[in-house]
Amino acid sequence: MQIRKSNKLANICYEIRGPVLKEAMRMEDEGHRILKLNIGNPAPFGFEAPDEILVDVIHNLPTAQGYCESKGLYSARKAVMQKYQAMGIRSVDVNDIWMGNGVSELIVMCMQALLNDGDEILIPAPDYPLWTAAATLSGGYVKHYRCDPDNEWQPDINDIKSKISNKTKALVIINPNNPTGAVYDKSTLESLIQIAKEHNLIIFSDEIYDGILYDEAQHIPSATLTKDDVLCITFGGLSKVYRTAGFRSGWMVLTGPKNLAKDYIEGLDMLASMRLCANVPAQHAVQTALGGYQSINELTQPGGRLYEQRKIAWEVLDSIKGVNCFKPKGALYLFPQLDPNYYDIKNDVDLVMDFLQQEKVLLVHGTGFNWPTPDYVRIVFLPHIEELLPAMERFANFLDRIRK
Secondary structure, three states: OOOOOOHHHOOOOOHHHOHHHHHHHHHHHOOOOOEEOOOOOOHHHOOOOOHHHHHHHHHHHHHOOOOOOOOOOHHHHHHHHHHHHHOOOOOOOHHHEEEEOHHHHHHHHHHHHHOOOOOEEEEEEOOOHHHHHHHHHOOOEEEEEEEEHHHOOEEOHHHHHHOOOOOEEEEEEEOOOOOOOOOOOHHHHHHHHHHHHHHOOEEEEEOOOOOOEOOOOOOOOHHHOOOOOOOEEEEEEOOOOOOOHHHOOEEEEEEOOHHHOHHHHHHHHHHHHHOOOOOHHHHOOHHHHHOOOOOHHHHHOOOOHHHHHHHHHHHHHHOOOOEEOOOOOEOOEEOOEEOOOOOOOOOHHHHHHHHHHHHOEEOEEHHHHOOOOOOEEEEEOOOOHHHHHHHHHHHHHHHHHHOO
């Protein structure tokens, strides 16, 4: 008898590590060298954690062998509290913070604690696909709201309003955005918060890239605008800004009318207790990371690696006939459109598979981020320019071969 996976997984996908990656791994087994531009994993490309973070983790290893409190180490939560208080969110308390094995674990916890079968949640398109997967796996029904490529990928407020029903429970904001690189302006955020207030929605604000900003872009934390009348859960962590993706150290911060969410908070505490605790050694990195000099600023300013790599990759894309690409203001990705007037693409999975097999470069197809049409791909610009530029030129040559 064949043992089959649960029916709960029938509509779940995570294409960043999907079938195209499996083909890349098969090709590597055959001896091919594959350049992986599919995932925002800084360390393999030479973006290493600051030494002081590693020193603190090593120093605290002897006392990090047991479980900690289910919400997390007090020192880590206190450092997170101080970070958000310094941003202007004065009401946050250390007990409003949960540490997790990366933001991913906390997203799943939040969805499981909130959603009953058939409850609706608004998630952007394109999105980071874990949000859609976690909500669906928790029994929720996802309604994707459109972000507008003609308006710097800002959320389409009218589209959001048209998709709210009496079953809608929450609104997800991803800012800075993965995969588009958009950074939302204040008026957009205020409109989103007003919608949440009018319809009694929880805001889940994914801000994992809050320190990776370019061209003087300003990130505005959602919780600085929600005041005390909208429940907001803000997500952050060490993976991207502090280049410690493998440490799996993230957090979530709950602000707003907590007295109206006592039952939900009990659910979060229950789920936090069930997993016993988050990675204890990695939590010892939090206080050092959030305090003192922020080395990410060197990387995102002119002359810094991330700034220059983004610039080069975007310039190549911008020069390709039939390619439209917003110049990202944050995060680690480019999300170019392949104009349907120039490229007749019926299946974007086949597109990135063909590119992988022909040019040995791994990308992710746009529909993997719940974008409805097969005319986008996501490109990670983490490699050194010496490796990134040839890869972008190979992409340009590949597109030239398939142009109408």
